[in-house]
Amino acid sequence: MPRQSVGVVVDPGVPPEIAGLLRANAPLLVRIRSGWTPPAEPPQPPRRGPSSVALLAATPVVLALMTLLLESPLAPLGFVLLGGFVFVVLLRIASMSETVERERPHARGVYEQARLHDGRYLLPEDFDEEAADVLGRAQRAIGTVLRSHVNAEGLLDGPRNAILLPEQEWEVARLLAKLSALRAEHRALLARGVAPEVAAVVRPLERALADSEAAVVARVEALERYAAHVTEAERAYHARDQIEELRARLPRYEELLAESGADALSVPEIERLTQDADQLERLLRRSVSSAHEAFRHLEG
Incomplete structure (x- = not known):
């Protein structure tokens, strides 16, 4: 099974323009973390016109x-x-x-921001395979909510979603990175062989790792439940719009049927269309209400 691909995760407290720079330069950040420093650029001579x-x-x-x-x-x-x-x-x-303005070299700018915000971003290399899979699930759930029309149209609490969900992503990523590091250390210890006297100590540590992972997964499952409610509301939202569009066209169809003498045949279909619209409206309200309940559970 291929490893889940995750990108750079940035603390939501980092300014958006800096966060975007960090997310777009994962390979460079890996090199910087390994100790690479971009060479200092010598001052460039000013551009000259004719001598x-x-x-x-x-x-x-x-x-x-x-x-x-x-x-x-x-x-x-x-x-x-x-x-x-x-x-x-x-x-x-x-x-x-003429005063020639030069941009700082790109690598130097990324390097300075990486050093300035050290500890406030996480790289794909910070997550083992299991952690990357869990983080990917969280990111997909969050993306489902934030990209939905029901969120953009204000049927959900858009401003709170915009704050809470990135915080949830960062917290999940931070915990998974710590869990990955501890698991790597634990596996390295076991690979060297464990004396019988140490086995009794190892078992509680393994339970602690398993319990911590279960707690993070439970948090991600809560995000997925919220996303599922939003998906249902999204489906009802689009279906309701389509039904309303059809209802707006009904007078033209009724006119055609009346002129052709077939209007009696249309009554059941028109009534069913109205019933479908009402049913979808109720479904949308229930879905949005369920999404709000799931959101409150996330906050708790």
Whole structure:
């Protein structure tokens, strides 16, 4: 079974623009954590326009050529040459006063933010296979809620979702990272062999790891139940919209049926459509209410 792919998880207290930078640079963060430091960039020389020395050297030649052209039938060409030379001189003057702004090298910017926010982000390498699977489940459940139309339309508590769910993701990820580290240490200990006298101590530690994992999984299952209620509300929301769209078209169908003399046949179908709309409205309300209950359970 392939390992669940997870990305960089960032403490929701980190500013969004910095969090986005960290999430987008997982390979670079792995290198930074391993001790790599981006090389200091030497200051770049300012961009230069045409050389001042070259301009000074060319000036007598240009003036002499321009004088000859002005005294010949090619006088218009002389004016063109004069205009071009003046334009180059003006460019040079502008370049002398130009302030060149340079962006810091990308790697250096990521490095500085990684050092500044050390401990407030977790990398895929922080999770073993079991932990990555559990974290992936939590992230999918959270994504289902935050991307739903019922959340965007305010049928759920969108502002609280936007705060609580990222906090839940970070807490789950933080616990799973600690659990992964302890499991790795425990497996390394067992791989070296355990004396009979130590076995009695090892068993309670293994129970502690199992109990901790069960507690985190229970938290994730609560997120999944909330997401399931939201999914049901989402289905009812879209079905209700489709029914309402059909109801809006009913007068045109009724008109057609009346004109064709077949209106008596339409009554049961129209009544069923109305009943379906009412039923979906009730289903949507129940689903949203259940989602609110699941949300309160998350808070508790």
